[in-house]
Amino acid sequence: xxxxxxxxxxxxxxxxxxxxxxxxxxxxxxxxxxxxxxxxxxxxxxxxxxxxxxxxxxxxxxxxxxxxxxxxxxxxxxxxxxxxxxxxxxxxxxxxxxxxxxxxxxxxxxxxxxxxxxxxxxxxxxxxxxxxxxxxxxxxxxxxxxxxxxxxxxxxxxxxxxxxxxxxxxxxxxxxxxxxxxxxxxxxxxxxxxxxxxxxxxxxxxxxxxxxxxxxxxxxxxxxxxxxxxxxxxxxxxxxxxxxxxxxxxxxxxxxxxxxxxxxxxxxxxxxxxxxxxxxxxxxxxxxxxxxxxxxxxxxxxxxxxxxxxxxxxxxxxxxxxxxxxxxxxxxxxxxxxxxxxxxxxxxx
Ligand code: 13P
Ligand code: SF4
Numbered sequence: 443x444x445x446x447x448x449x450x451x452x453x454x455x456x457x458x459x460x461x462x463x464x465x466x467x468x469x470x471x472x473x474x475x476x477x478x479x480x481x482x483x484x485x486x487x488x489x490x491x492x493x494x495x496x497x498x499x500x501x502x503x504x505x506x507x508x509x510x511x512x513x514x515x516x517x518x519x520x521x522x523x524x525x526x527x528x529x530x531x532x533x534x535x536x537x538x539x540x541x542x543x544x545x546x547x548x549x550x551x552x553x554x555x556x557x558x559x560x561x562x563x564x565x566x567x568x569x570x571x572x573x574x575x576x577x578x579x580x581x582x583x584x585x586x587x588x589x590x591x592x593x594x595x596x597x598x599x600x601x602x603x604x605x606x607x608x609x610x611x612x613x614x615x616x617x618x619x620x621x622x623x624x625x626x627x628x629x630x631x632x633x634x635x636x637x638x639x640x641x642x643x644x645x646x647x648x649x650x651x652x653x654x655x656x657x658x659x660x661x662x663x664x665x666x667x668x669x670x671x672x673x674x675x676x677x678x679x680x681x682x683x684x685x686x687x688x689x690x691x692x693x694x695x696x697x698x699x700x701x702x703x704x705x706x707x708x709x710x711x712x713x714x715x716x717x718x719x720x721x722x723x724x725x726x727x728x729x730x731x732x733x734x735x736x737x738x739x740x741x742x743x744x745x746x747x748x749x750x751x752x753x754x755x756x757x758x759x760x761x762x763x764x765x766x767x768x769x770x771x772x773x774x775x776x777x778x779x780x781x782x783x784x785x786x787x788x789x790x791x
Pocket of ligand 1: 492507508509510582596597598661687689702703704705
């Protein structure tokens, strides 16, 4: 091994030695060293979402974080190339914010069940059904949906965005569970209209007053966690602190001790000192938190990886930089319209 690779391997070994087998760390340290060299040569920045696998997460990103934090880094960078180690909607957001840069995503297969649950035509149909009602779209949507929306939000600022608008009623897309969790947090009533077009009946639907209109998108990872999972763990580990992402069902969030964006969960473990934690989110993030907090115990009952995040590997990131692939391209008019929605969110802070 060359000196730089040895140093990187030793750093990874001291962080991840309890989590990743030694031979795997050796192979990954070599790949990461090649990526880091190429990154400098090509004047690139690498952004890594909190769900990246531990060896990648701890070796190549210049910045790590949740969707909102990475949006801000993408906007601020002066590098020529942004390599987004995350899923497609995140890389698209980087392109929306920084069109002069070449934005690369290491795998074209890194989708998202939420982003795929709604189209621009669906948003237009909702606008027709609910004229004048502002549309808030979760950043886990593609650019064409952002372009049809009034404002975006992330898991870190969803309630704040709803409250900031101060509207009598809002359309909140596309995550059913996030919408229900935000409705609960802000004290609003929510309905989920059927997809078959029906005229809006002014303030009432099914005899109910409502302030939010949701959509039936789900995260295929977070919808799998159940209240029963929490009960089982609490029975076995009575002092466990349960942390859930707000893409989990409202029942799961209610049975947890804390809910927040991926970075809010990371900060919670760092700042609120408990002996044991159960993390109800993508399980690579549990590995990454365990690596950062060797003195805390993570209950290792997680077996759910996001199949889309899992597509992003060190091998593909190296190929992305070597071959300048896969380039994220957006139609300029669509990008400008999507930008308006993203900027309105970032202005709120
Ligand atoms: P965060 O914005 O909390 O990082 O979440 C992104 C995501 O895709 C969660 O599944
Ligand atoms: Fe999408 Fe869920 Fe994967 Fe996040 S964890 S990228 S919401 S499928």
